[in-house]
Amino acid sequence: MQGTSGMKVMAGWLLSLMLVVxxxxxxxxxxxxxxxxxxxxxxxxxxxxxxxxxxxxxxxxxxxxxEGSAAVLxxxxxxxxxxxxxxxxxxxxxxxxxxxxxxxxxxxxxxxxxxxxxxxxxxxxxxxxxxxxxxxxxALPTVDVSVRDMAESTVNGQRIATPEGRNTLPTFYPVELAAHYTSEYFAAPSRTLPVTSSTPADNALPLEPAPTAALVEAVDGKIREFLDSCAARAVFQPADCPFNYQTSQRLAGEIQWSIQRYPEVRIEPVDEGWALAPLAGSAQLDTQLQDLFTGAIEDVSVTRDFEFDARLTVTNSSVTVAPVIEF
Missing domain, CATH: 3.10.450 (Nuclear Transport Factor 2; Chain: A,)
Structure with missing residues (x-):
């Protein structure tokens, strides 16, 4: 009986050991x-x-x-x-x-x-x-963000510096980078780039800023202000202005200029930044002239078409338009 009991105990231990193993x-x-x-x-x-x-x-x-900006890491x-x-x-x-x-x-x-x-x-x-x-x-992959000549842009909600309009961003993968540029005078819509490996086939994220309505309005206002100041001068040839009138007859009344058609403002990208397309419009002169031979006085109303260029300078806080007049 003792042998049988011992064998049962041993079997129990073996079974427990097997379960543990x-x-x-x-x-x-x-x-x-x-x-x-x-x-x-x-x-x-x-x-x-x-x-x-x-x-x-x-x-x-x-x-x-x-090397590069750690902005998205x-x-x-x-x-x-x-x-x-x-x-x-x-x-x-x-x-x-x-x-x-x-x-x-x-x-x-x-x-x-x-x-x-x-x-x-x-x-x-x-x-x-x-x-x-x-x-x-x-090594982490990199993405090149470019935004023309703008000094900063936004990537995944983080503002980053873009010296000379570009910067390099090391990034993890897989992720999606979303970049955009927004300021008072220029804006670029958001662009996205999926980064899916350590050696992406496409690592460029270019942004194309364009003038905002606020910039066009600001430039248009300065152009109109300049032309209105020219029209306010009661002379046939306003100095440094794009329109004039020449005559050999004698003035017999007031000289009144008025702008009939203001130029359309178009701001275009150039290598150095941004430039104004040539500006074209028309002014009307109303006056009275006396014929030197007959003495007759005649009402005169003439339209003078004009064209001129202007240099554009834009900073974060100001817009400067400098007309360039050449005859």
Missing amino acids: AGFIGTVSVLNSTLYSPGYQVEEYFNALRSGNGERALGLLNASVP DGAPLQRGASAVQDVEIQEPTAAGQDRVDVPVTYRIGDSDYTTSFPLEKTGSEWLFFPTWEFAPS
Whole structure:
């Protein structure tokens, strides 16, 4: 009876040991496919992007940062860029050499579907059973933002300096960069650029500012002010003005100029910045002239078409128009 009882105890211990071993193996298997899997590292990287934690994202990606503005590498600008990445699915890793795998990730930005593969390396193990994975070393991609001769622009809600109209932005991926330019006198509509790899085929984000209605109105006002001041002069040839009248007859009444057609203001881009297209209009002269031979006095009303150029200077706070008169 004692032998039978001992065998039962031993069998119980063996069964318990087998259950413990099976549980341990199951736990190792689960951990290897989750917490210690290469896919888990990729998932953590995406979580860091979504939370705007650039420091953690950079550490996970194991990437160096090229020279340029760090404006979109952290905080709200990074969150905005990552929020455009939707329907993220991390796929099963594929072998890419000894102790290396590629982890494909599918996602959508706007109306387009993308796949980005992240290379990871096995760097060792923990507690003998759990492999450790890290992203293969790389460098962040860069995007060139240009905005003609404007000194700043806005990318993902963050104002950035654009010396000589351009700047280079290192960025994480996948994200979407959205840039625009807005000021009182010039504006460029928003443009977006998906960045989906460390070596993007397209890394240019050009903005095309155009004059605002406020600038056209300001220039138009200065042109009208200049022409009105010319018309207010009671002489046949107002100095430094684009219109005049020549006659050999004697003046017999008042000289009255009036602007019949003001020039249409068109502001055009040039290599140096912005320029006014040639300005054309017409003025009317009303006066009385006396014939030198007959002494007869005649009412005169003539229209004088004119053209002239003007130099345009625009700053953040002022608009200057300098007419250029040549005969």
